[in-house]
Amino acid sequence: MHINPDRFLTSLHRLRQFGASGHGKGVVRPAYSDADMAARDWLAGEMRDAGLDVQWDAMGNLFGLAPEPSLLIGSHTDSQPEGGWLDGALGVMAGLEIARAARDAGGPPVSVVSFQDEEGRFGVTTGSAVWSGALSLEAADALTDTAGVSLASARACVAPREVSSIDPRGFKGFLEMHIEQGPVLDDARERLGIVTDIVGIRDLRITFDGQQNHAGTTPMALRRDAAQAMMQFNALLCERFRNVVTPQSVWTMGHIALHPNTPSIIPGRATFSMQWRDGNLDRLEHMERIIRDTAREIGEGGFDVTFGPLLALDPVVMDAGLRGALEAAARETGAAWRAMPSGALHDATNVSRVMPVAMLFVPSIGGISHAFEEDTREDDLVLGLRVLGDAVARLA
Amino acid sequence: MHINPDRFLTSLHRLRQFGASGHGKGVVRPAYSDADMAARDWLAGEMRDAGLDVQWDAMGNLFGLAPEPSLLIGSHTDSQPEGGWLDGALGVMAGLEIARAARDAGGPPVSVVSFQDEEGRFGVTTGSAVWSGALSLEAADALTDTAGVSLASARACVAPREVSSIDPRGFKGFLEMHIEQGPVLDDARERLGIVTDIVGIRDLRITFDGQQNHAGTTPMALRRDAAQAMMQFNALLCERFRNVVTPQSVWTMGHIALHPNTPSIIPGRATFSMQWRDGNLDRLEHMERIIRDTAREIGEGGFDVTFGPLLALDPVVMDAGLRGALEAAARETGAAWRAMPSGALHDATNVSRVMPVAMLFVPSIGGISHAFEEDTREDDLVLGLRVLGDAVARLA
Numbered sequence: 001m002h003i004n005p006d007r008f009l010t011s012l013h014r015l016r017q018f019g020a021s022g023h024g025k026g027v028v029r030p031a032y033s034d035a036d037m038a039a040r041d042w043l044a045g046e047m048r049d050a051g052l053d054v055q056w057d058a059m060g061n062l063f064g065l066a067p068e069p070s071l072l073i074g075s076h077t078d079s080q081p082e083g084g085w086l087d088g089a090l091g092v093m094a095g096l097e098i099a100r101a102a103r104d105a106g107g108p109p110v111s112v113v114s115f116q117d118e119e120g121r122f123g124v125t126t127g128s129a130v131w132s133g134a135l136s137l138e139a140a141d142a143l144t145d146t147a148g149v150s151l152a153s154a155r156a157c158v159a160p161r162e163v164s165s166i167d168p169r170g171f172k173g174f175l176e177m178h179i180e181q182g183p184v185l186d187d188a189r190e191r192l193g194i195v196t197d198i199v200g201i202r203d204l205r206i207t208f209d210g211q212q213n214h215a216g217t218t219p220m221a222l223r224r225d226a227a228q229a230m231m232q233f234n235a236l237l238c239e240r241f242r243n244v245v246t247p248q249s250v251w252t253m254g255h256i257a258l259h260p261n262t263p264s265i266i267p268g269r270a271t272f273s274m275q276w277r278d279g280n281l282d283r284l285e286h287m288e289r290i291i292r293d294t295a296r297e298i299g300e301g302g303f304d305v306t307f308g309p310l311l312a313l314d315p316v317v318m319d320a321g322l323r324g325a326l327e328a329a330a331r332e333t334g335a336a337w338r339a340m341p342s343g344a345l346h347d348a349t350n351v352s353r354v355m356p357v358a359m360l361f362v363p364s365i366g367g368i369s370h371a372f373e374e375d376t377r378e379d380d381l382v383l384g385l386r387v388l389g390d391a392v393a394r395l396a
Numbered sequence: 397m398h399i400n401p402d403r404f405l406t407s408l409h410r411l412r413q414f415g416a417s418g419h420g421k422g423v424v425r426p427a428y429s430d431a432d433m434a435a436r437d438w439l440a441g442e443m444r445d446a447g448l449d450v451q452w453d454a455m456g457n458l459f460g461l462a463p464e465p466s467l468l469i470g471s472h473t474d475s476q477p478e479g480g481w482l483d484g485a486l487g488v489m490a491g492l493e494i495a496r497a498a499r500d501a502g503g504p505p506v507s508v509v510s511f512q513d514e515e516g517r518f519g520v521t522t523g524s525a526v527w528s529g530a531l532s533l534e535a536a537d538a539l540t541d542t543a544g545v546s547l548a549s550a551r552a553c554v555a556p557r558e559v560s561s562i563d564p565r566g567f568k569g570f571l572e573m574h575i576e577q578g579p580v581l582d583d584a585r586e587r588l589g590i591v592t593d594i595v596g597i598r599d600l601r602i603t604f605d606g607q608q609n610h611a612g613t614t615p616m617a618l619r620r621d622a623a624q625a626m627m628q629f630n631a632l633l634c635e636r637f638r639n640v641v642t643p644q645s646v647w648t649m650g651h652i653a654l655h656p657n658t659p660s661i662i663p664g665r666a667t668f669s670m671q672w673r674d675g676n677l678d679r680l681e682h683m684e685r686i687i688r689d690t691a692r693e694i695g696e697g698g699f700d701v702t703f704g705p706l707l708a709l710d711p712v713v714m715d716a717g718l719r720g721a722l723e724a725a726a727r728e729t730g731a732a733w734r735a736m737p738s739g740a741l742h743d744a745t746n747v748s749r750v751m752p753v754a755m756l757f758v759p760s761i762g763g764i765s766h767a768f769e770e771d772t773r774e775d776d777l778v779l780g781l782r783v784l785g786d787a788v789a790r791l792a
Contacts (some may be wrong), residue, residue, distance in 0.1 A: 082608070082656045120660055146658070182613030199612065203659055212478070214765040215648040216595065216673050216740040217578030220641075222763075227649055231627045245616075252611040253623055254659045256652055260478045262542065263599055263650045263669035264516055265766045273659035277612050344612040367618075369610040370661045 001101040005382040008097040016085040026372025029079040031117035032154040051103040060116040060158040066109035068170040076118035084374020108396035122151040128350035168354035183367025192337035193361030200315040205308030212268025226270035251276040319356030329390035397497040401778040404493040412481040422768025425475040427513035428550040456512040456554040462505035464566040472514035480770020504792035518547040524746035564750035579763025588733035589757030596711040601704030608664025622666035647672040715752030725786035
């Protein structure tokens with residue numbers, strides 16, 4: 001196989017024109033947005049040109065299929081509301097380039113996939129969760145985004161394309177190349193990371209309902225201020241996590257919505273996202289108990305507490321065979337690399353339910369991701385592509 | 397003068413049709429909205445029918461003028477984003493009914509006003525602030541609402557009406573009837589409150605800028621999470637206020653906006669409103685120093701801190717003569733009443749700069765206001781109207 005770095009980089013830069021943010025190389029391409037669907041239609045054409053059989057499923061996951069049995073390579077092309085150009089896109093474009101090189105070389109068969117809603121507009125890696133059977137389509141349809149739109153209504157935009165059911169049993173394994181999205185490789189001046197395992201994630205929407213009232217006439221002692229309840233919850237939680245978490249544990253309140261959210265009114269309602277991640281399943285569950293208990297305890301101070309559905313993905317260990325091929329290819333380059341866990345969640349977590357998976361990281365400059373400034377040196381992108389291609393050849 | 401309670405209640409209920417929320421008697425009539433302007437146009441017609449000379453100023457304050465010199469009676473007809481039917485509306489409709497009764501009786505001359513943006517979409521009691529000279533029109537025009545809309549662009553909707561400048565020197569004094577918006581009268585089963593003074597208010601928008609990043613790969617120790625900074629600020633502030641505030645002091649974070657506000661991204665920016673009120677000027681200023689110092693101290697942990705303009709109204713004492721007339725009228729009814737401070741801000745605060753002012757309260761059921769559920773028993777509304785009318789007769 002002859003990898004073509006220029007063809008790869010040209011496709012990668014072409015993709016970021018869909019939903020270009022106008023800030024650096026950043027993109028705004030959330031799942032099922034016009035920009036996301038336009039990018040997927042373009043990608044379907046590229047897959048066809050690469051000799052692949054284009055198939056969509058009902059979720060809007062897009063496959064370019066080689067004859068069975070094949071390796072599956074890919075990631076996702078949807079982005080965060082303010083996303084970088086490489087998150088997900090890199091893995092899909094690497095898969096596309098390797099499929100082209102394989103076509104030119106007469107083999108091995110390589111299929112390509114772009115999963116839908118990896119970035120969790122509705123849930124957590126929703127597209128690959130449904131495809132792998134981790135989540136039913138019915139349950140997914142009932143999920144809503146932070147604006148209250150249901151996934152069922154959002155995915156109606158997929159319908160004009162012919163949809164089918166793609167059998168995971170047609171694939172020998174799944175390889176996902178991705179930016180690290182953290183500072184480890186960049187800080188250590190290493191160029192490649194071979195993933196050992198992916199941390200698990202939990203995501204829970206919590207609502208405190210108090211009493212909306214006038215911010216001038218309601219004495220502090222008589223208030224049931226939902227924003228204050230949320231902030232007390234946060235303070236208490238940080239205290240209680242102290243003896244439970246490790247330096248690898250993370251937790252985030254990334255989304256907050258007050259009601260009615262205006263300066264002269266005591267907030268009657270606060271809804272927020274509570275997300276936590278850890279490599280250890282017991283610790284994830286221990287953290288969940290603390291979160292629920294702490295919220296209920298705050299609730300006893302005069303608030304109704306409502307929990308949304310728990311979105312959960314357990315920690316996953318990478319397949320030794322696939323990982324070995326990536327390590328052998330990395331070693332051969334002579335570049336500095338390391339074996340490392342993934343603190344970010346990836347589609348590979350879901351796909352591991354139905355086939356062996358492995359992942360390859362390249363550095364993120366300054367460790368920045370999920371932001372317009374996200375970037376990676378182009379020689380690192382190309383080095384990663386070559387290692388992925390070499391691993392595919394070794395696995396053939 | 398013969399007050400007509402039915403005519404008064406009919407007008408009051410007619411007004412709540414403009415911007416009716418569909419939840420109880422609640423209204424959605426923020427300053428300069430279509431519903432607000434439609435209500436003002438209807439009110440202008442009612443004023444004309446009452447024999448008053450209708451005048452608008454450039455801010456959209458609406459006056460119905462009797463021959464000089466007259467008493468001015470009124471309040472405001474704009475509402476909170478989720479407002480009650482009586483907040484402001486009561487004082488304007490009471491003024492209208494007394495003006496009608498005075499017209500029927502051949503005097504005394506009573507003018508009526510509905511000030512604009514009392515509810516602070518843009519600032520704090522913005523319309524009466526500009527009219528009374530507390531705020532220049534130029535400075536007001538530069539204010540923005542939480543969505544970033546400027547007052548200058550919002551008030552463009554007033555322009556089709558002929559606008560003029562209304563001289564405050566034409567009035568002998570200002571009377572404002574209002575719901576209490578707090579629990580004091582309702583708890584004590586008292587039916588009237590004669591205001592002694594109105595507390596002062598400060599409102600400051602604060603922004604913490606940290607680093608937007610991936611919520612999975614960024615270790616807790618390396619985060620600059622703007623939402624966490626905001627919550628630490630809140631906790632520290634509550635602690636530091638402990639030895640400074642009195643049971644009459646209040647403070648509120650009613651508006652919070654995170655950026656980008658999505659579960660899987662560490663918030664890079666948190667903007668929020670910090671509002672505080674107190675009857676004592678020194679204490680208001682002491683609280684301000686603590687707020688600014690605490691925010692700057694949090695900022696030293698790795699955040700840029702930005703303060704918006706300080707919106708400030710000082711505490712105001714009611715005029716003894718006007719207040720005496722209200723007290724005499726209240727005493728005459730035989731109903732239970734009390735003298736009390738106002739924890740809520742009112743247009744009377746601004747108007748006190750240019751003429752004597754006094755205020756009359758009726759109870760709020762359950763102390764609830766700035767919410768759709770806000771309400772007052774109709775016999776209390778009518779009792780208040782009668783006291784106001786009697787006071788006007790005593791002052792003639």
